[in-house]
Amino acid sequence: MDASADAVIVGGGPTGLTAAVALTLRGRSATVVDPGEDRSVGSRALVVHAGTLAVLEKAGCAAPILSEAVQLRSMRMNSRRGLLTHSPFDTLPGPYPFAASIHQARTEAALRRRAEELGVRFVTAHATGVDQDEGAAAVALDVGGFLEGRAVVGADGMHSTVREASGITFPDTGAAWGDDANMVLADVVASGPVDRVHLNAYPGSGLLVLIPLPNGRLRVLASVRDGERAEDLSAIQELIDSRGPLPRRGSSGRIIVDELEWASRFHFRHHLAEGFRVGRVLLAGDAGHVHSPVGGQGMNLGIRDGWYLAEAIDASLQADEAGERERASALLDAYATNRRAAAQGVIAATGRMHRMLFAPPPVRPLRNLAMRITARTPAPARQALGLSGLLDRGPQLLSRASSPTGV
Numbered sequence: 001m002d003a004s005a006d007a008v009i010v011g012g013g014p015t016g017l018t019a020a021v022a023l024t025l026r027g028r029s030a031t032v033v034d035p036g037e038d039r040s041v042g043s044r045a046l047v048v049h050a051g052t053l054a055v056l057e058k059a060g061c062a063a064p065i066l067s068e069a070v071q072l073r074s075m076r077m078n079s080r081r082g083l084l085t086h087s088p089f090d091t092l093p094g095p096y097p098f099a100a101s102i103h104q105a106r107t108e109a110a111l112r113r114r115a116e117e118l119g120v121r122f123v124t125a126h127a128t129g130v131d132q133d134e135g136a137a138a139v140a141l142d143v144g145g146f147l148e149g150r151a152v153v154g155a156d157g158m159h160s161t162v163r164e165a166s167g168i169t170f171p172d173t174g175a176a177w178g179d180d181a182n183m184v185l186a187d188v189v190a191s192g193p194v195d196r197v198h199l200n201a202y203p204g205s206g207l208l209v210l211i212p213l214p215n216g217r218l219r220v221l222a223s224v225r226d227g228e229r230a231e232d233l234s235a236i237q238e239l240i241d242s243r244g245p246l247p248r249r250g251s252s253g254r255i256i257v258d259e260l261e262w263a264s265r266f267h268f269r270h271h272l273a274e275g276f277r278v279g280r281v282l283l284a285g286d287a288g289h290v291h292s293p294v295g296g297q298g299m300n301l302g303i304r305d306g307w308y309l310a311e312a313i314d315a316s317l318q319a320d321e322a323g324e325r326e327r328a329s330a331l332l333d334a335y336a337t338n339r340r341a342a343a344q345g346v347i348a349a350t351g352r353m354h355r356m357l358f359a360p361p362p363v364r365p366l367r368n369l370a371m372r373i374t375a376r377t378p379a380p381a382r383q384a385l386g387l388s389g390l391l392d393r394g395p396q397l398l399s400r401a402s403s404p405t406g407v
C-alpha cells in the first residue's frame with residue numbers, strides 16, 4: 001500500500017481533533033474521518049485543567065476557550081454544614097492558576113475551527129475496519145472505499161471500531177461500583193446562594209457535585225439509584241435540597257433550580273485497552289481508556305494523548321525517512337507505553353477518589369474528620385497538581401525531534 005496521508009485519524013472528538021491540529025502544525029498531513037453527528041446537546045466534559053490548557057495553547061486554541069470559560073479556583077469537599085477540605089487550583093504554577101469550566105462542545109468547536117484553518121482534511125463517514133502492511137495502514141469506510149495513512153489513529157471513542165478491528169481487547173478493570181456508578185448529569189439555571197467560582201462536591205448520603213458554567217449555568221452531577229426518578233426539574237431540586245448546602249441563617253435562602261436545560265443518566269465503568277499500538281495503528285483518548293467522571297479527567301487525558309501521539313508519529317516518520325526503522329518503531333512504542341501508564345494512573349486515582357466519596361455510612365464521620373485534618377497538610381495542593389495534568393509530560397522521546405515550525 002502507498003499512503004496518501006501521513007495519518008488517518010478515526011474520530012473527530014477532542015482527542016482526534018487535537019492530534020490532527022498537532023500533526024498539521026508539525027508539517028504532516030492529517031485526514032479526520034467522522035460521521036459528523038451533532039454533539040452539542042448533552043455536552044459531557046466541562047473542566048479543562050491547567051496542563052491541558054498548556055497543550056491547547058500550543059495548539060492555538062487556549063484563547064478562544066478561555067474567552068468563554070469560567071475560571072474555577074478550587075475543588076471543594078463539603079459536608080452539608082460547611083467546608084471539609086479543598087484542592088486549590090489558584091496556587092498552581094504556570095500561566096493557568098485555575099481550572100476552566102466550559103462545555104465540551106465549545107472546546108471541540110475551537111479545535112475544529114483551528115483544524116479547518118490549518119487545512120486538515122475531513123471525511124464524513126464511519127470507519128468500518130482497518131488493515132495494514134509494511135508500508136501503510138488503510139481505513140475502510142461505510143460510504144465505500146478506504147483511506148490510507150502511514151499511521152492510523154483510533155480516536156473513535158469508547159466503542160472504538162479501530163480498537164476492535166485491530167484485535168486490542170478493552171477489559172473492564174474489575175471495579176464493582178454497583179449503584180455508585182449510576183449518575184445523572186443536568187445543566188440548570190439556578191438562583192439563590194450559588195457558588196460561581198468553585199467546584200463543590202457534597203459526598204453525603206449519595207454524591208452531589210455542583211460546577212459553575214458560563215452564562216450563569218450550573219452543572220449538576222449526582223449519583224442516583226437504579227429506577228430512581230432524576231431527570232426532571234423537581235427531581236434535580238430534590239437532590240440539591242437533600243444533599244446540598246443547608247441554608248444558613250442570614251443567607252439568601254436555598255439554591256433554587258429555575259430552569260432545566262437538559263438532563264441525562266449514565267452508568268460508568270472503568271476500562272483500559274491492553275495495548276495502545278498494533279504496528280501502524282495507535283489508540284488515543286476514550287478508545288484506550290474510560291473511567292469515572294469524578295475529577296474531570298477523561299477529555300483532559302484524551303487531549304494530551306492526541307498531542308503526544310502527534311509528536312510521536314512525527315518523530316517516528318522522521319526516523320523512518322532517515323532509514324532508522326528500529327528507532328521509528330521504538331518512538332511509537334514509547335507513546336503507547338507512556339499513555340497506557342498515564343491512563344492507568346488516572347484510573348487508579350479516580351478509583352481512590354470515588355471510594356472516598358462513596359464511603360459507607362459508618363465510615364463517613366471518620367472520613368470527614370480525615371478530610372478536615374488533611375486540609376491543613378500539603379495533600380490537597382498535591383491533589384490539585386495531580387488533577388491539573390501539569391505533571392503529565394508525555395513520553396520522553398529518545399531525543400526529541402524538532403518540527404519545522406518549532407512546535
Ligand SMILES: Cc1cc2nc3c(=O)[nH]c(=O)nc-3n(C[C@H](O)[C@H](O)[C@H](O)COP(=O)(O)OP(=O)(O)OC[C@H]3O[C@@H](n4cnc5c(N)ncnc54)[C@H](O)[C@@H]3O)c2cc1C
Nearest residue numbers: 011013014015044045127156157285286296297298299300
Ligand atoms: C456523562 C459523561 C460525563 C463526562 N464528564 C467529563 C468531565 O467532566 N471531564 C472530562 O475530562 N471528561 C468527562 N467525560 C469524558 C469525556 O467526555 C471523554 O473522555 C471525551 O469525550 C473523550 O474524547 P475522545 O475524542 O477520545 O472520544 P469521543 O468524544 O467519544 O469522540 C469520538 C469521536 O469518534 C467518532 N466515531 C466513533 N466511531 C467512529 C467510526 N467508526 N468512524 C468514524 N468516527 C467514529 C464519534 O462520532 C466521535 O465524534 C465524561 C463522559 C461522560 C460519558
